[in-house]
Amino acid sequence: AQSVTQPDIHITVSEGASLELRCNYSYGATPYLFWYVQSPGQGLQLLLKYFSGDTLVQGIKGFEAEFKRSQSSFNLRKPSVHWSDAAEYFCAVGKAAGNKLTFGGGTRVLVKP
């Protein structure tokens, strides 16, 4: 069975500092990996996805993520956070892009001025 672990429940970062959110997955085949962001009162917005190819993928809002098969990880990074990046971030895995997704528990990011 597939599973996703986001080890950090909360992260506080200063505006302008770099951000890295961890995601580890368990899946028996080549996974489809996603990061979604949920701002307060909003739905889930896709930040980026990995299906195959280049293991470093670029997304919206200046985010990127790196797929490391050997570590079963798909960590999300941003070099310099903005106050508007305060939100909850979810990593998800699926066996195909449109198939059902298994989500991690989420990491809530707080941005200090």
Place this chain on the structure above:
Amino acid sequence: EPEVTQTPSHQVTQMGQEVILRCVPISNHLYFYWYRQILGQKVEFLVSFYNNEISEKSEIFDDQFSVERPDGSNFTLKIRSTKLEDSAMYFCASSEDRNNSPLHFGNGTRLTVT
């Protein structure tokens, strides 16, 4: 950019009542999904729907739940007799195909069962 829209944004109902949550997927999408997020918990898959039938469902999706695409645009989730533990945020999602396009989620309907 096209969006998945859900109505209502918040629904309050009494235990035992039926509720229908409504979704309008993106118009050229063919695969439809419902997920839910109980407060403080993970987003969980409920059901996927394609070609007017359920293609997959989770163990959460019991006989109290049903889905329907009553016309060419709406996709609904019905809970026949709500329970307190059905209180959650329900997200509708759609995708263009199963293999290469990701899920697009709506903003959700917060269901509160009292």
